[in-house]
Amino acid sequence: MIIVHFTPTYHPVIGGIESVVKSLATQMASLNHRVYVICLSRHTLVSDSAREITADGVSVLYFTHYDIFSPSRISRLSKVLRSADILHLHDPKLGLLVAIALTLLPKTKKYLTTHGGFYHHNRFPLIKKLYASTWARYALGKLNTVFAISEADFLAFSRLSPVPNVRLSLNVVRMNPFGVDPAVHPPGVRNWLYWGRTSSNKNLVSLLNFLMFLNNNDVHIVLHVCSSYPLQDLIAFAKQHGLTNVFFYHKPDNSHIASLINQSSVFVLPSSYEGFGLTLVEAASSGLLPIFNDISPLNTVFPSDVGLALDFSDFRSSLVAFLEYEMIVSSDQSTFVTDAIAASQVYSPKRRVEEILSVYLS
Missing domain, CATH: 3.40.50.2000 (Glycogen Phosphorylase B;)
Structure with a gap:
C-alpha cells in the first residue's frame, strides 16, 4: 500500500505526536509499504534542499502555507496525494480543513488519529466550536475511521462525529526507549x-x-x-x-x-x-x-x-x-x-x- 501520514512536524522535533507518527511510519515502511510523511511545518529545516528527505525508509516532505503560491510544490503534493491508498491525519486542529480538501480524492481511504484532541483543557475554543458545526460533521463524515487514543477522546468524538466507526485505539509508544535494564532501580519510591x-x-x-x-x-x-x-x-x-x-x-x-x-x-x-x-x-x-x-x-x-x-x-x-x-x-x-x-x-x-x-x- 501507499500510505501518507499528515502531521504538523516530524522527528527530530521532540514531542508526543512526532514520536507516535515516527513509530507508525517506520514500522509500516519495514513491512514493505510505501510510506510518506507530509509535514505542514518546517521547524527543523535550514535550507530548501532539505524539504524532501528519506529517513528509515520513509519519504518526508515539508510544506508551509507559502507553498500555496508555488506551482511546483502544489504539483508535488498533488502527485503524492493522488497516488495514495491511505491518508492518515495526525492533527485534529488541521483535520477538518484537510478532510474537506481530501473530498477531491473520493477513492482514497481517510483516517484521523485524535492524539488527545483538545478536550482535556480550555485551549482552542474556536476549534472546538468548529468541530460542533454542520460543515465539520460533513468533513468528519468523509473519514473512514477516527482512531481515538484515549477513553476521553473516544467519548468526545463519538458525540461529534457521524463516522460509524470511531474506534478506541490506544496510542503508540516506544517501549524502553533508552534501552535500560527495567529491573535495576533503587529500593523505595523517593x-x-x-x-x-x-x-x-x-x-x-x-x-x-x-x-x-x-x-x-x-x-x-x-x-x-x-x-x-x-x-x-x-x-x-x-x-x-x-x-x-x-x-x-x-x-x-x-x-x-x-x-x-x-x-x-x-x-x-x-x-x-x-x-x-x-x-x-x-x-x-x-x-x-x-x-x-x-x-x-x-x-x-x-x-x-x-x-x-x-x-x-x-x-x-x-x-x-x-x-x-x-x-x-x-x-x-x-x-x-x-x-x-x-x-x-x-x-x-x-x-x-x-x-x-x-x-x-x-
Whole structure:
C-alpha cells in the first residue's frame, strides 16, 4: 500500500505526536509499504534542499502555507496525494480543513488519529466550536475511521462525529526507549525522575512547590529533571527556595538519561493538562513506577492499581496518599514494577501498527 501520514512536524522535533507518527511510519515502511510523511511545518529545516528527505525508509516532505503560491510544490503534493491508498491525519486542529480538501480524492481511504484532541483543557475554543458545526460533521463524515487514543477522546468524538466507526485505539509508544535494564532501580519510591518539555502545562513549578512542602514535613525526595527545553527559570526557582535535592540536566544524551533511570524508582508527571501522557508509558516500560496528576486522560492511561494519581493542587492530601503508597510498595516493590511494565505493553508499536493496518485493509 501507499500510505501518507499528515502531521504538523516530524522527528527530530521532540514531542508526543512526532514520536507516535515516527513509530507508525517506520514500522509500516519495514513491512514493505510505501510510506510518506507530509509535514505542514518546517521547524527543523535550514535550507530548501532539505524539504524532501528519506529517513528509515520513509519519504518526508515539508510544506508551509507559502507553498500555496508555488506551482511546483502544489504539483508535488498533488502527485503524492493522488497516488495514495491511505491518508492518515495526525492533527485534529488541521483535520477538518484537510478532510474537506481530501473530498477531491473520493477513492482514497481517510483516517484521523485524535492524539488527545483538545478536550482535556480550555485551549482552542474556536476549534472546538468548529468541530460542533454542520460543515465539520460533513468533513468528519468523509473519514473512514477516527482512531481515538484515549477513553476521553473516544467519548468526545463519538458525540461529534457521524463516522460509524470511531474506534478506541490506544496510542503508540516506544517501549524502553533508552534501552535500560527495567529491573535495576533503587529500593523505595523517593528517587524521582522527569523528562520532557518544560512548557506551562507540565506544571513543574507546582511539582517544585510540592517538594518544598514534603521537605517541610520531613519527607525528602531526590528529583532529576531532564529537558531539551529551557531550564533557567526552574533552576532559578529551585535555587531561590533552597531546593538542594533537585538536579537539572539540559539536553542530556540517551546514555545519561539511561543512567538516571537506573538511579530512580519513580517517574513523575504533574501536568495540568495532557493529550495523552506518552512519557508516562515510556517510563513505565523502563521499570519506573508512575506518579502523576489525577486528571483526564492521565488517570485512564493505566489500570487504577498501577502507579499513583495525586492531586497536585492539594499538597496535604497528596502527602497522605504518597506515604500510604510508599508503605504498600515497600512490601513487594518488584511486583509493582512488573505490573507497570506489563501495563505499558498494550501501547507497544508492533501491536498498534498491526491493529491499524488491519483497519486499513478492512
